[in-house]
Amino acid sequence: MNARIATTGGQTGPVLEVTDLSLRRVGSTNPASLVQSVSFEVGAGECVALIGESGCGKTLTSMAVLGLLPKAIRVESGSVRLEGTEILGSSEREYARYRGNSVGAIFQDPMSSLDPTMKIGDQIAESRRIHLGESRTEGRRRAVELLERVGIANARSRLDSYPFELSGGMQQRVMIAAAIACEPAVLIADEPTTALDVTVQAGVLDLLRGLQTELGLAVLLVTHDLGVVADFSDRVAVMYAGQIVERGATRELLDELPMHPYTKALAASVAQTGRAHTVLPTIPGRVPSADEMPMGCRFQKRCPFAEPDRCGRPQEEVRLGPGRAARCVRVHEINDVEVLNRG
Numbered sequence: 001m002n003a004r005i006a007t008t009g010g011q012t013g014p015v016l017e018v019t020d021l022s023l024r025r026v027g028s029t030n031p032a033s034l035v036q037s038v039s040f041e042v043g044a045g046e047c048v049a050l051i052g053e054s055g056c057g058k059t060l061t062s063m064a065v066l067g068l069l070p071k072a073i074r075v076e077s078g079s080v081r082l083e084g085t086e087i088l089g090s091s092e093r094e095y096a097r098y099r100g101n102s103v104g105a106i107f108q109d110p111m112s113s114l115d116p117t118m119k120i121g122d123q124i125a126e127s128r129r130i131h132l133g134e135s136r137t138e139g140r141r142r143a144v145e146l147l148e149r150v151g152i153a154n155a156r157s158r159l160d161s162y163p164f165e166l167s168g169g170m171q172q173r174v175m176i177a178a179a180i181a182c183e184p185a186v187l188i189a190d191e192p193t194t195a196l197d198v199t200v201q202a203g204v205l206d207l208l209r210g211l212q213t214e215l216g217l218a219v220l221l222v223t224h225d226l227g228v229v230a231d232f233s234d235r236v237a238v239m240y241a242g243q244i245v246e247r248g249a250t251r252e253l254l255d256e257l258p259m260h261p262y263t264k265a266l267a268a269s270v271a272q273t274g275r276a277h278t279v280l281p282t283i284p285g286r287v288p289s290a291d292e293m294p295m296g297c298r299f300q301k302r303c304p305f306a307e308p309d310r311c312g313r314p315q316e317e318v319r320l321g322p323g324r325a326a327r328c329v330r331v332h333e334i335n336d337v338e339v340l341n342r343g
C-alpha cells in the first residue's frame with residue numbers, strides 16, 4: 001500500500017476541504033440553518049477531530065461529505081472538495097464511485113456498512129473489482145493481506161466467514177479493511193470505537209493510527225471521547241448546534257487555552273473528572289432543537305458570559321492565530337480577563 005499525497009494542480013493541498021457548508025431540514029420554517037457555514041480541511045496523514053454534544057450536527061456533516069444525507073435534510077449551500085475536485089451535488093452514481101475510491105467510512109455499528117449476506121472475502125474482492133477492475137482471484141488475495149493488516153488471525157480461512165460469525169471487535173476490523181480496500185485518500189470515522197469495550201477500543205485505535213501514517217490517510221474523526229481526541233487528533237473542530245464554534249491545534253485548544261465559552265465548559269468539566277477516556281461532560285441546559293436554532297449565538301442561553309445585545313446577533317468567526325478561531329464576539333475580553341486572573 002502506498003502513502004498518497006494530495007495534489008491540487010501540482011501543489012500539495014488539503015485532501016478534504018469543506019467550505020461554508022449549510023444544511024437545512026426539508027420544510028423547516030426556521031430561517032436559521034440546521035448546520036450552518038461549517039468549514040474545515042484535512043491534509044494527508046492528518047487527523048481532524050469533530051467534537052460536540054449529541055445533536056450538534058457531526059454525523060450530518062460527515063454524511064454530507066459522503067453523499068449519504070437523509071432524505072429529510074438538504075444541502076443549502078457550500079462546497080466539499082476532495083483532492084481538489086468539487087463533489088457536493090454529485091449524482092448518486094458519482095458519489096458511489098467516490099465512496100469506493102477516494103473516501104472510506106467507518107461507523108459505530110459495523111453492520112451498517114457490512115453486507116450480512118456476503119462472505120467477508122467476497123465483500124472486499126467485490127469492492128476492488130468494481131472500483132479498481134481487479135479479478136475476483138486477485139481481489140481475494142488482496143483481501144487476505146488486508147485482513148492480516150487489520151489484525152485478523154488466520155486471515156485466509158476467514159475469507160469465507162459471514163460477518164455475523166465474528167465478534168464485535170473483529171467486525172470492526174473487517175469494516176476498517178473494507179473501508180481501506182481501495183486505498184482511499186480520506187477516512188471518515190464516526191464514533192468508530194464507541195460500541196467496543198475499552199481493551200478492544202485501544203486495539204482498534206492503534207490500528208487506525210498505524211493506517212493513517214502508513215497510507216497517508218486524511219482522517220476525519222467524530223467522537224465523544226476527549227481522551228481519544230487528545231491521543232489521536234492533530235486538530236480539533238468543536239461543533240455546537242450546527243456550527244463550528246472553535247477550532248485549532250488539539251494541544252493548544254484542549255490542554256492549554258480553550259477560548260470559546262462552550263469549549264471552556266467542556267474542558268472545565270474534563271479537568272474535574274480527569275482526562276482519560278472522558279465522555280463529553282454534561283453542561284447545564286441543552287442543545288437547541290432544529291426548530292429552535294437562534295439567529296444569534298447558538299450557545300447564548302447556556303453561556304455564563306452572554307450579553308443579550310451583542311450575543312443576540314449572528315456571530316462571525318474571530319481569528320485568534322494560525323489555524324485558530326472562535327465564533328464569539330466576546331472572545332478577546334473573556335480571555336483577557338482569564339489571562340489577567342492567571343497572571
Ligand SMILES: Nc1ncnc2c1ncn2[C@@H]1O[C@H](COP(=O)(O)OP(=O)(O)OP(=O)(O)O)[C@@H](O)[C@H]1O
Pocket residue numbers: 025034052053054055056057058059060061070071072073289290
Ligand atoms: N433524518 C433526519 N431528519 C431530521 N432531522 C435530523 C435527521 N438526522 C439528524 N437530524 C437532526 O439534525 C441534528 C444533528 O444531528 P446529527 O446526527 O448530525 O448529530 P450528532 O452531532 O452526530 O449527534 P450524536 O453525537 O448523537 O451522534 C439533530 O438536531 C437531529 O435531530
Ligand SMILES: [Mg+2]
Pocket residue numbers: 058059060190
Ligand atoms: Mg452522530
